Amino acid sequence: MTDIAPTLPAARGSLPPEGAQAALGRPGGGLSAPTLPAARGSLPPEGAQPALGRPGGGLSAPAPAPARTRIKICGLTREQDVDAAVAAGADAIGFVMYAPSPRAVTPARAAELAARLPPFVTPVLLFVNESAINVIAASAYVAGATLQFHGDETPEDCWAASGQGARTFLRAARIPLGDGGARFPLVEYAQQFSRAQAILLDAHVEAYGGGGKAFNWSLLPPSVNAHLVLSGGLSPANVGDGILALRPRCTTLAVDVSSGVECDAPGGGTHKGIKDADKIQRFVAAVRAADEHLARNTHV
Numbered sequence: 186m187t188d189i190a191p192t193l194p195a196a197r198g199s200l201p202p203e204g205a206q207a208a209l210g211r212p213g214g215g216l217s218a219p220t221l222p223a224a225r226g227s228l229p230p231e232g233a234q235p236a237l238g239r240p241g242g243g244l245s246a247p248a249p250a251p252a253r254t255r256i257k258i259c260g261l262t263r264e265q266d267v268d269a270a271v272a273a274g275a276d277a278i279g280f281v282m283y284a285p286s287p288r289a290v291t292p293a294r295a296a297e298l299a300a301r302l303p304p305f306v307t308p309v310l311l312f313v314n315e316s317a318i319n320v321i322a323a324s325a326y327v328a329g330a331t332l333q334f335h336g337d338e339t340p341e342d343c344w345a346a347s348g349q350g351a352r353t354f355l356r357a358a359r360i361p362l363g364d365g366g367a368r369f370p371l372v373e374y375a376q377q378f379s380r381a382q383a384i385l386l387d388a389h390v391e392a393y394g395g396g397g398k399a400f401n402w403s404l405l406p407p408s409v410n411a412h413l414v415l416s417g418g419l420s421p422a423n424v425g426d427g428i429l430a431l432r433p434r435c436t437t438l439a440v441d442v443s444s445g446v447e448c449d450a451p452g453g454g455t456h457k458g459i460k461d462a463d464k465i466q467r468f469v470a471a472v473r474a475a476d477e478h479l480a481r482n483t484h485v
Contacts, residue, residue: 254428254472255439257309258446258465260288262458267301269462273469278302282323283313283393287457292326299327309333313393320346331355333385335393340378355414356381359389366404375411383412385441397444399423402430409435420445421467425475432479442468
């Protein structure tokens with residue numbers, strides 16, 4: 186008959202059985218007491234709020250974060266204006282690649298200005314009726330740039346100039362001023378340019394670009410299944426109203442400003458391409474105030 190070795194008591198400081206947790210800070214080690222699962226209906230951790238009306242208590246889900254309106258400052262030509270826009274909290278910076286515009290810069294100059302941008306601030310290059318070859322060549326100067334087509338480009342033109350989707354792009358919709366805005370087929374337009382990251386809404390004036398004019402936002406369709414960017418005549422004084430009017434009508438809403446944050450010129454108008462840092466700050470603050478207003482009304 187084989188002898189059975191007696192089981193010896195574990196020495197102090199010996200290793201615990203596999204899977205057991207040693208009690209930290211206890212002289213000689215030893216085993217910690219097992220942690221029992223909390224019973225249903227037990228008290229939540231200190232500071233946690235129980236979910237009202239849920240059997241057994243438990244923790245409530247956090248309230249959803251309020252929507253954040255993205256901001257693009259467009260038509261920049263100077264280093265100090267790029268820095269001011271970034272400091273204010275802009276999400277994107279626009280450079281005009283359309284030579285007839287007084288805010289135009291060359292691709293090389295756009296590259297110099299875009300090199301100042303920190304991570305997660307997007308450079309945007311604006312083109313008007315430019316050939317795909319020239320768009321692709323200019324875009325090569327600015328890594329990571331989004332394209333913006335602001336002329337009479339067709340869906341096929343936009344797709345070709347983006348390198349068949351190698352770069353994301355925005356497509357501008359020129360909304361007629363006055364009552365004509367009600368007749369603009371925005372839903373169909375968004376479907377036609379469905380490959381665009383967003384549809385940018387600008388006022389239809391004689392020249393390309395909104396010319397600092399605002400169209401009648403209330404005449405747009407009540408529901409557009411697209412990301413929209415509101416532009417055209419925005420300023421610190423009216424951007425909040427624009428957000429409140431359009432946010433409920435689309436998938437997401439961003440805003441784009443140029444002349445509304447430029448330095449005032451003697452005799453009226455603005456110094457085109459020369460931004461006012463204080464106006465940029467006030468514009469961003471107005472956008473955030475509108476976001477907070479919507480958030481309060483959504484979660485009451």
